[in-house]
Amino acid sequence: MNYRELWFKNNESNHGWYTCAKCGKKIRKADVDIDHIIPRKHGGSDRLYNLQCLCKHCNRSKQASMKDTIPDLAKANHQRAVKAVKNAAKSAKKAVVKKISGDGKKKK
């Protein structure tokens, strides 16, 4: 699997639309450029954590510069952290609901 396929496999579209990680523009799959946050020529890998979805305009303006790499990585890490917290909250809520409904059954 190439890195583009990998990214699309792990990022669902919103009814066929994707969001540019830089400008927030909604773009169709054909217009999505999968960008290496750390450019490959600087040792960046093809792994998911080094990939982001950019519109063609943003990717062209970025090219292989390292200028945006640190904010990009910080943002990607932040998004991952937010997601992890949300998932934890969700499963905690589920556990509580399960417990409550479980207790309810016992009383009957």
Ligand SMILES: [Zn+2]
């Ligand atoms: Zn863009």
